[in-house]
Amino acid sequence: xxxxxxxxxxxxxxxxxxxxxxxxxxxxxxxxxxxxxxxxxxxxxxxxxxxxxxxxxxxxxxxxxxxxxxxxxxxxxxxxxxxxxxxxxxxxxxxxxxxxxxxxxxxxxxxxxxxxxxxxxxxxxxxxxxxxxxxxxxxxxxxxxxxxxxxxxxxxxxxxxxxxxxxxxxxxxxxxxxxxxxxxxxxxxxxxxxxxxxxxxxxxxxxxxxxxxxxxxxxxxxxxxxxxxxxxxxxxxxxxxxxxxxxxxxxxxxxxxxxxxxxxxxxxxxxxxxxxxxxxxxxxx
Ligand code: FAD
Numbered sequence: 001x002x003x004x005x006x007x008x009x010x011x012x013x014x015x016x017x018x019x020x021x022x023x024x025x026x027x028x029x030x031x032x033x034x035x036x037x038x039x040x041x042x043x044x045x046x047x048x049x050x051x052x053x054x055x056x057x058x059x060x061x062x063x064x065x066x067x068x069x070x071x072x073x074x075x076x077x078x079x080x081x082x083x084x085x086x087x088x089x090x091x092x093x094x095x096x097x098x099x100x101x102x103x104x105x106x107x108x109x110x111x112x113x114x115x116x117x118x119x120x121x122x123x124x125x126x127x128x129x130x131x132x133x134x135x136x137x138x139x140x141x142x143x144x145x146x147x148x149x150x151x152x153x154x155x156x157x158x159x160x161x162x163x164x165x166x167x168x169x170x171x172x173x174x175x176x177x178x179x180x181x182x183x184x185x186x187x188x189x190x191x192x193x194x195x196x197x198x199x200x201x202x203x204x205x206x207x208x209x210x211x212x213x214x215x216x217x218x219x220x221x222x223x224x225x226x227x228x229x230x231x232x233x234x235x236x237x238x239x240x241x242x243x244x245x246x247x248x249x250x251x252x253x254x255x256x257x258x259x260x261x262x263x264x265x266x267x268x269x270x271x272x273x274x275x276x277x278x279x280x281x282x283x284x285x
Contacts, residue, residue, distance in 0.1 A: 003041050006048045010056065014165055017054050018140030022163040024050045030165065032058055032074065035101070035109040036117045058112060059168060062086045071169045073112025077124075078103070080111065089173040092131065092180040092198060096123040099182075102190050112166040115151070118158040121192040121217040125152050127182070129222040130198035130214035131171045138167045152221040177209075178202045179281025181274035184216075185266050187257055193217045194258045195266035199274035201232075203282030208232050213275060218252040218267045225249065228271060237279040244272050 011017035011030070021028050026049025031037050033055070040046040059072025060079065069090055071080075080087060080097040087094050100106055100114075100123055114124040115135065128135075128148040135151050137144050137160060151159045160166065174180060184196035196216040202209045211229045216222045225247055232243045245268075252263035 003044075004047045007050045008053065009050065010053045013057050014054065014059075014138055014167060015140035017052050017057070018138065018163050018165060020050065020052045021165075022139075026050065028052060030054045032110040032113040033076065033108040035105050036113060036119075054165070058110065064089060064173070067173055067175075068170050069173055071111055071171070073110060073115075073166045073168055075111045077101075077106035077109045077111070077114070080124075081106070090131070090171055091174065092127050092182060092200065093124075093171070095180070095182040096127040096198060099123050099184050099186070099193070099196075100190075105190075111169065115148075115169070116158055116160060116166050118152050118154075118156055118221070119192070120152075120155060120219060120221050121194075121196070123184070123193070123196065123216070126196055126214055126216035126222040127198045128169065128171065129224060130200060130212050132212070133169050133171045135166055136168045136170070137161075137164045139164045143167070148222075149224070154220040174200075174285075175202070177204060177282060177285055179278040179283070179285055181277030181279075181281070183270040183273040183277070185270065191257075195252075195263050195270055197267070197270035197274035199271070199278040201275060201278035201282045203279055203285070206236050206283055208235050208279060208282075211275065211278070213271055215247070215250070215267050215271060218250045218263050220251060223249070225271070228275075232275060235279075237276050237283070240275050240279065241272050244268060244275070247271065 028050035030052045058074030060074040061072045077100045133148040181199040184193045200212040252260040254260045
């Protein structure tokens with residue numbers, strides 16, 4: 001496949017990248033790790049007039065402030081895995097990042113790229129939805145904050161305006177009494193998920209006080225499932241399987257990897273698995 005010739009610019013700052021997006025003649029996109037964009041271009045599914053490289057200016061820092069973790073959009077998936085004082089405070093993120101592709105993909109792919117790409121099967125949009133993350137978007141002159149839930153609109157569609165970039169992400173640290181769980185089924189290790197579940201549970205006296213459940217790969221975007229969260233209130237870890245029935249509101253699709261029915265079945269199994277892990281960890285917390 002021949003890729004249509006395009007112009008390449010290396011941005012000197014995020015503001016410069018936004019300016020280039022605004023003033024571009026034709027279709028322009030930024031490239032960060034290139035692990036989603038380049039396959040699309042190589043397969044002829046995406047033709048660009050201008051490619052703007054932000055890989056030297058995106059923010060790769062992480063920090064802790066007032067009970068929240070701040071993550072720069074330029075952090076590589078591999079950075080999210082490392083046992084560090086920051087990542088250890090929200091273990092759901094490293095647990096999910098470990099499922100992404102291979103080490104080659106994790107060394108190049110970025111947090112911002114994965115979230116902006118908004119693949120409903122991807123791990124990072126899923127955990128950010130479960131955690132109620134806030135994303136900071138910039139157009140170079142002003143910033144706005146949107147929740148993960150507002151940001152991930154549909155298949156490969158986000159709330160980003162054409163001249164906006166994702167700059168950073170803010171998530172709460174894992175609170176006292178809270179446990180976490182992440183479960184996924186893929187055809188091979190490193191493949192995209194057929195279905196996945198990210199869960200958090202606050203536990204007291206062995207029973208669920210509060211829970212958060214988000215599912216991936218079974219809807220046009222990662223989504224919380226409030227009915228399941230309510231249904232398990234007061235349950236012990238052993239009672240979860242009986243409390244979680246068939247999950248309402250799924251919209252899985254059939255493709256060459258799995259049928260919609262199989263994905264819906266997996267969603268329930270993985271929800272119970274992730275919630276059980278979350279409750280058991282919450283008991284021990
Ligand atoms: P790029 O490819 O550079 O960009 C992706 C999109 O995001 C583009 O539209 C780009 O314009 C936009 N973008 C990038 N950065 C920003 C920003 N800061 N602000 C606004 N827009 C931005 N992903 C998974 O989640 N799970 C997997 O199991 C998985 N397996 C993979 C297996 C293979 C073989 C490959 C090639 C990829 C796989 N991926 C998987 C995708 C990988 O995680 C990508 O790294 C990620 O989706 C995109 O990050 P990136 O930095 O490479 O983004």
